[in-house]
Amino acid sequence: MHGRARAALIATIVFASLALAAAVALAAGRPDAPGSGNPKGTPTQAPANPGPNGNANANANGQGTATSPGGDNAPANPGPPADPGSQGQGNPPTDPQDQHRQNTPAAADADVTPSSGTVKVTLPGSASPVALAAVQHLPAGTLIDATQGSVTLDGPDGKPGTFTGGAFVVRKTTGPKALTVLQLTGGDFSKCPPRSAKKAAVQAAGRRGRAVRRLWGRDNHGRFGTQGRDASASVRGTVWLTEDRCDGTSFTVRQGSILVRDAARHRTVVVRAGHSYLVRHKR
Numbered sequence: 001m002h003g004r005a006r007a008a009l010i011a012t013i014v015f016a017s018l019a020l021a022a023a024v025a026l027a028a029g030r031p032d033a034p035g036s037g038n039p040k041g042t043p044t045q046a047p048a049n050p051g052p053n054g055n056a057n058a059n060a061n062g063q064g065t066a067t068s069p070g071g072d073n074a075p076a077n078p079g080p081p082a083d084p085g086s087q088g089q090g091n092p093p094t095d096p097q098d099q100h101r102q103n104t105p106a107a108a109d110a111d112v113t114p115s116s117g118t119v120k121v122t123l124p125g126s127a128s129p130v131a132l133a134a135v136q137h138l139p140a141g142t143l144i145d146a147t148q149g150s151v152t153l154d155g156p157d158g159k160p161g162t163f164t165g166g167a168f169v170v171r172k173t174t175g176p177k178a179l180t181v182l183q184l185t186g187g188d189f190s191k192c193p194p195r196s197a198k199k200a201a202v203q204a205a206g207r208r209g210r211a212v213r214r215l216w217g218r219d220n221h222g223r224f225g226t227q228g229r230d231a232s233a234s235v236r237g238t239v240w241l242t243e244d245r246c247d248g249t250s251f252t253v254r255q256g257s258i259l260v261r262d263a264a265r266h267r268t269v270v271v272r273a274g275h276s277y278l279v280r281h282k283r
Contacts (some may be wrong), residue, residue, distance in 0.1 A: 028152050080219035090213035107140040110153050115162055117149025143185060146170055155180045159222035166215035170260035179234055181225040184244055187213035209247030216241050233258045248280040
């Protein structure tokens with residue numbers, strides 16, 4: 001009797017010891033502990049390699065994909081910054097009132113220096129003009145407003161020209177006799193009277209047509225030109241005024257001479273100092 005009781009007591013102690021050992025092992029996280037659900041010798045899967053943000057972005061091969069700090073969509077290698085001049089580069093949208101102009105040269109970039117007064121520039125793709133405080137390389141299609149100031153830029157031959165009194169876009173022709181052409185822009189021609197009413201009013205008043213926009217230029221035998229709504233001119237050491245009016249584009253020469261291309265009459269006219277030439281607007 002005493003032998004059987006002693007055996008039962010020993011069995012109870014052994015069973016309790018095994019249960020306590022299993023509980024301790026399970027609390028310690030041993031994978032091969034009894035009741036852990038993972039048989040001994042079965043390898044566990046390692047977590048994916050986390051990226052710089054601590055996120056594990058596994059691809060189809062189970063490889064970790066690095067992400068750059070600052071956002072899940074940021075590229076790992078952003079590359080060089082974009083050239084601000086590459087956005088909107090080329091020909092800017094044509095003003096509807098100038099769409100009839102043919103063979104307009106391509107817009108071009110330019111180094112522009114403010115000479116006096118207040119000069120504002122509107123970059124391609126922007127609607128907000130900013131002041132031009134120092135020499136700056138402006139991308140093609142920039143609108144330069146020198147209505148209240150003056151600017152200087154170089155022609156293809158490196159000789160400077162100074163322009164004032166209006167707004168323009170820089171364009172350039174190609175070839176051995178390339179020109180830097182300043183195309184007048186802006187103004188509101190919708191306020192011009194109908195042709196018959198305008199003609200009667202001008203004749204009655206004995207005056208020229210109303211000016212909508214203008215631009216003065218001065219150079220020293222450089223290779224520049226100006227382009228208005230109805231005509232263009234190239235210069236030869238000149239101080240000249242290009243003026244878009246209700247009745248056409250007028251050129252006035254104060255010093256030197258210019259060559260005016262009158263496409264309506266299919267001829268080129270030399271205009272000298274003290275003279276003007278009007279290319280009438282075709283409706």
